[in-house]
Amino acid sequence: MKDFFYGIEDLFVNVLFAPFDALRALELESWFSANIISWIFSIIGLVAFVYWMMQLAKYNSNNEEDKSVTAHSYL
Template identity: 65%
Template sequence: MKDFFYAIADFFVDYGFAPYDALRAMELENWWTANMFSWLFTIIGFAAFIYWMKELKTFNDNNEEDKSVSAHSFL
């Protein structure tokens, strides 16, 4: 059983976290490249947030949501 857990650890150390090691190496070499990835992830998150808010507004405008007090049992 001990070998099983060592195999899981070896997988993640050697292969699973390899992309993070590559990003760390780029960050040490070039500050602009590291910040480019940060801005890219921020823009993707912001675009997903805007899409989600647009979808919520669509459902709200169609009156599809049950807004009664007894709509959810935990209320």
């Protein structure tokens, strides 16, 4: 049973966490190269937010939503 848990440890430490070790090594070389991944995720989030707002504006301009007071029970 001990070998089973050592196998799980080996999987996580040497395989699944390897990209994080590469990022840690990248951080020591350059601050900008280490933070490029954060910028990529920020840009993806911004694009998704703009797309979502454009979809909401499209549905709002088509008057497809029931905006009456009794449309939702919690109102």
